[in-house]
Amino acid sequence: MKKNKIILSFAYILFAIFMMSISPFGEAPYTGKELYLNNIGTLFLLGLMVIDIFKNVMSKMGFWGLFLFSVFHSVGSTWLYSFVPYNDWFISWLGIDIQAYFGFTRNHYDRFVHFSFGLLLFAATKDLIMYRYKFKLKQALLVTFLSIQVFSMVYELFEWGIAVSLSGDMAESYNGQQGDMWDAHKDMGLAMIGSMIPWFILSLNSRKKK
Secondary structure, rough: OOOHHHHHHHHHHHHHHHHHHHHOOOOOOOHHHHHHOOOOOHHHHHHHHHHHHHHOOOHHHHHHHHHHHHHHHHHHHHEEEEEEEOHHHHHHOOOOOHHHOOOOOOOHHHHHHHHHHHHHHHHHHHHHHHHHOOOHHHHHHHHHHHHHHHHHHHHHHHHHHHHOOOOHHHHHHHOOOOOOOOOHHHHHHHHHHHHHHHHHHHHHHHHHOO
């Protein structure tokens, strides 16, 4: 598994470099301060991967979840989330107009990533909690679920704190509310729903093993 972690980490480094190199060549709408702020998370996620190569704490499920979330985040960071052209990709590759089919009036890539935050980072968070505190699985799953909600809330507060220090247009492009005053609440709600799925699945698997 350690070999696989090294390969995935290296693949993510190449992918992140490619994503960050797109903007200066005009493929993304912004190349300013907000772009670099969004990529703080990219460096943090990469750091977690590299550390785990040496610590080897995360399970296969946990590391893969971290890798996939990191990829989704890198894509979002490149287009500042609000401008990820996922609808154009679906039309080009599959001939499906997602926005028209579901009647979307905003770019929902940020909502997808917040949902993925709860869904994909649950296992990695559980692995770290069990390693650090030696909880039983049932306790660890509950603490993990609550931790995901806390992380989600803290991130929204952090995002708000940065946004209020920026100019109006830059704050909007960084924060990505797209005119929705309940954006932060919906983001946290989606992270919660996403985290409930692996919580339920892992709880069910533990009962079957008894």
